[in-house]
Amino acid sequence: MFRKGRGLFELKENEVQQILMADNRDEEDNLLLDEDQRLLTQDDDQGIVDVEIDGTITEHTDSTRPEPSTSAPVNEAQHQPVFKWNSRTYAPNVFRDVEYDFGKVQICQEAENGLLTPFDIFCSATNFYNLVQYIVPESxxxxxxxxxxxxxxxxEMKAFLGMNVVMGYHILPSLRDYWSTEPDMAVQFISNVMPRARFEDIRRNLHFCNNEAxxxxxxxxxxxxxxxxxxxxxxxxSFQNALNNTVKQSIDEQMIKFKGHNVMxxxxxxKPVKWGFKLWCRCxxxxxxxxxxxxYTGKRTSGIE
Structure with missing residues (x-):
């Protein structure tokens, strides 16, 4: 659509095709326009001719009227981007030929009398004794x-951690109820191990790292x-040393219930547990x-570490 000099004329589709496919034949001079040719001549004096065809504006900064092209017919497909599609088939990793014993248990290879207790398995899977040796000096x-x-x-630290394990599945309304003298509250597995005051003292000083570092x-x-x-x-x-990786694994979220004040x-x-700390687990x-x-401690802005 012509706009300069307040002129306006339209080009029909067949006329657009003739212009795009123009060559040096004499028939180009016989193209008919809906408006007088003097509109083009009028605006040529200003040095700029704008032509809009189907929403596209083409600018010619030449001071003279554009002459018809004398080159070979233009193929529109030459100006179109060419996409080369490569078919890709997903090929999962094949572990059959790898010399690795998947799912092999690496703990408790030898046991007295060939019998393993749940406590033996727990200590081996968590490397419990090394854990205690680390916690004591830090606390x-x-x-x-x-x-x-x-x-x-x-x-004493082993006894303290064992008491917390019992409290995890034998739940009472409050911590002090485990030392209660009431028959429906007292738990001998707790009260006979250490006094309540000593348990609270250990709990107050329990620590896992050096704050100064x-x-x-x-x-x-x-x-x-x-x-x-x-x-x-x-x-x-400890968990990875106890059992070799298996072939099929999954990664998902796990929530630890917590409703206190914490930025994490x-x-x-x-989730069934809606409020708490979120863990990423590979199982x-x-x-x-x-x-x-x-x-999960929050969104990382510095990429993967």
């Missing part, structure tokens, strides 16, 4: 950093889960065995 150091006199040995909170490498990061790494190594707390409405698809997990 003592944490108490001293806060100006408290505190000491504990390996056996924490990175600057303004650093891009700051880890919000630094207080439990050594424990996460310990269990990830998440809300997922479709065996058949048995659910946990190979590796990580605590």
């Amino acid at each position: 003592i150091q944490y108490a001293h950093q806060n100006g408290r006199e505190f000491t504990i040995d390996l056996e 924490v990175r600057d909170t303004t650093s891009s490498n700051y880890d919000r889960a630094y207080k439990v990061r050594p424990i996460i790494e310990h269990f990830n190594v 707390k998440q809300y997922i409405k479709n 065996d698809a058949a048995t659910g065995y946990l190979f590796e997990f990580d605590l």
Whole structure:
């Protein structure tokens, strides 16, 4: 559509095709336009001619009227992008030829009398004794950093952790109910191991890292889960050493129930546990065995580390 100099004329589809396919034949001079040719001559004096065809504007900055092309007919397909589609077939990794014993149990290879107790399996799968040896000095150091006199040995720490395991499946309304004198509340597996005051003292000083070694909170490498990061790494190594990786695995979310105040707390409405800490877990698809997990601490802006 012609716009310069307040002129207006239209080109029909067949006339557009004739212009695009123009050559040096004499028939080009006989093309008819709906409006007088003087409109083109009138605007040529201004040095710019704008022609809009089907929403596209072509500008000619030449001071003279564009002459018909004398080249060979233009093939529109030459100006179209060429896409080369390659068919790709997904080929999963084949593990049959790999010299690796998938799903092989690496713990408790030899046991006395050939019998394994659940406690033996638990200690081997979690590397429990090394865990206790790590927690004891960290807890003592944490108490001293806060100006408290505190000491504990390996056996007492084992007893403390065992009491927490019992409390995990034998749940009472409050912590102090485990030392209650009421017959419907008292739990001898708890009250006979250590006094309540000692249990609370150990719980107050329980710690897993050195606070003085924490990175600057303004650093891009700051880890919000630094207080439990050594424990996460310990269990990830222990779980993978206990059982070889299996062929079929799955990765999904797992929620730890928590409704307190913490910046890492998440809300997922479709989960049975909607409020809490979110874990990314890599498990065996058949048995659910946990190979590796990580605590979600928030969106990463510096990419994958």
